[in-house]
Amino acid sequence: MVKILKIDHLGIAVKNLDEAVKLYKDILGLELVKVEEVPEEKVRIAMFKVGESYIELLEGTSPESAISKFIEKRGEGIHHIALRVDNIHEAVKELKNKVKLVYEEPRTVAKGERTITFIHPKSAHGVLLELVERREE
Numbered sequence: 001m002v003k004i005l006k007i008d009h010l011g012i013a014v015k016n017l018d019e020a021v022k023l024y025k026d027i028l029g030l031e032l033v034k035v036e037e038v039p040e041e042k043v044r045i046a047m048f049k050v051g052e053s054y055i056e057l058l059e060g061t062s063p064e065s066a067i068s069k070f071i072e073k074r075g076e077g078i079h080h081i082a083l084r085v086d087n088i089h090e091a092v093k094e095l096k097n098k099v100k101l102v103y104e105e106p107r108t109v110a111k112g113e114r115t116i117t118f119i120h121p122k123s124a125h126g127v128l129l130e131l132v133e134r135r136e137e
């Protein structure tokens with residue numbers, strides 16, 4: 001059985017990251033943990049801490065980005081739910097014959113900080129599910 005530890009974050013696709021940050025930081029008063037570019041995924045993200053989890057705002061940095069395509073088709077909104085796993089390679093081994101994975105070989109991104117894959121929304125009742133293992137909190 002895959003060991004899922006918690007909801008790591010909710011990913012929200014936005015057109016303009018700096019504009020969206022104002023709502024979460026200045027109006028809602030959440031703690032902005034970091035803003036970073038993730039070139040492997042062609043996105044720029046802002047992470048806000050909400051209790052034990054995060055809200056991740058994502059802006060596409062290229063028209064080919066999954067985020068830009070999502071916004072083009074559906075507009076801004078919730079893009080994915082990320083589940084923290086303790087061992088992503090074990091999780092992939094366990095799941096690959098049961099669901100459609102976007103990356104059968106998990107990708108390590110953000111200078112090694114996390115390793116990710118996704119369960120395709122067609123295998124998950126219309127929700128894109130990210131699986132993420134973090135090197136450290």
Ligand code: CMX
Nearest residue numbers: 011038041043066067070079080102118120121126127128
């Ligand atoms: N949530 C729910 N459904 C989604 C979706 C999402 N985020 N993205 C696409 N879909 C739906 C589309 O609406 C479409 O449905 P219909 O056929 O009913 O119209 C279907 O999935 C299309 O699937 P597809 O043809 O396989 O591919 P897409 O080009 O739309 O890409 C996906 C979908 C999931 C493969 C692509 O978005 C992907 O590779 N995602 C993983 C990478 C990613 O999302 N990176 C950004 C985040 C990075 C980070 O968190 O750091």
